[in-house]
Amino acid sequence: MATMRDVAERAGVSIATVSFVVNGTKRVTDATRARVEDAMRELGFRRNPVGAALANGRTRIIALLFPTLERTLSHTAVAFFTSAARRARERGYDLILWPIGSDIEHIDVLARGGLVDGVILMEVKLDDPRVAALAVNHVPFAMIGRTADPSGVPYVDIDMATSAREAYERLAALGHRDIAYVYSEGVQYDHGADARSRQAYREAAAAHGRPATLIPCAEHPTAGRELGERFAAEHPDATAVILLNEHAAPGLLAGLAQAGVRVPQDLSVLSLGSSAYMASMTDPPLSYLRTPGPELGELGFDAVLQRLTAPDEAPMQALLPCEYVPGDTMAAPRG
Structure with missing residues (x-):
């Protein structure tokens, strides 16, 4: 040896x-x-x-905390982890995925064990108990996402408010007036990205003098198919949908087709916060706003590394909007 x-x-x-x-x-x-x-x-x-x-008193291991007990780990979410892991290796660290819930008991165990040098939080809530638990235990951390008041806390996040407004305005520019919003059922409203996106959708609808139509759907293709099959009957005036639920997307388009609703001729669909991989799984391929997962994964690691190497510097804080990628599911409304 x-x-x-x-x-x-x-x-x-x-x-x-x-x-x-x-x-x-x-x-x-x-x-x-x-x-x-x-x-x-x-x-x-x-x-x-x-x-x-x-x-040196350090393990050179960073834990990425993702609550897999509460949220499904999608291909888009995996991009955050893989890019953070790649950046970690470039900096001489290892990144591990810590698949736990949002309770703070696991935080205490993590802190007392000295297993990791720092933590990256994902799926951050507006009022997230993990943040206070990490601070009390003096564990360096950064968030991919942010709380209601992230003052003085390092974070990188999707600018969901800007992205949701862009989604609404793109559909409105095509002539759509009744634009529905499909979100993930079971996701608590205090989930940061979801809450900010929903609020921005409401504000955009109000600015156009239109009602806000919020439709819950479980994060599963079967739920999407069931919604697609009954969508026209329950929402006959809607000519477009903003979809913040990529797990349901393939089923939604299949269900719409089964019910005789043509996309995009009868109904336009714009996926918010998705990836090329997920968009390619539907027929026709989705128009979508790309989640900046690779970029945020790298920045998230940089943010926690800064807490380790330069704790006296102002914490890193960055917002990145989603990027529109054209597909085949958007068109002007009929008539």
Whole structure:
């Protein structure tokens, strides 16, 4: 088994320099780091995370907390995790997905165990008890999402209010007047992204002098299909739908087709907060506003890393809107 001495000889550096790279205890130049890491790969040297933790008091592990017990982990949500994990590796850290609920008992266990150096929160609520629990336990953290008042707290988030208004205005510009909004049933209204999006939809409808039609739908294709089959009967005046429920999207379009409702000739559908992967699963392919998941995953890791390396600096705070991607589910209303 290769040792640090072997790596040092292969890379042409001191054993101390190899230790700095392995344990992250001191900064070395990028060129030196590259030589050491190349030597480690060539010799099959493996880092010992326990030894690194003993050396500098850190595990170099960041936990991403996603409440899988409450929310379905979609392909779009996975983009947050994979991009954050990639950025972590670039910075010499490991990222683990911690699939727990929103209760604070798990936070206490996480903090007391010293298992991780920091935490990234996802699916943040307007009043999220996890935030206070992390602060009380002095665990460095950042949010992908934000509470009602995120003053002084690091976060990166989707600008859902701007994105929802854009969705409404794009459909209104095509001539649609009765625009419904389908959201995820079972998601509590204090979920930050959902709450801000719904409120922006209401405001946009009011600004156009139109009623707000909010329709719940469970996060499942079957629920979407059932809604699609009865949609025209229950909402005969609606000519367009903003959909913030990508799990239901394939079923919704299938159900509409089953009921004889043509998309987009009879009903336009614009998916809010989705991805190319999810949009391609429907027939016809969805028009959608792309969730900036890869960008926010990277920024989310940068935000928590800043708490570790520069805790006295002002916390990072960033909002990114969704980006419109044309598809085949939007058209001007008939007549």
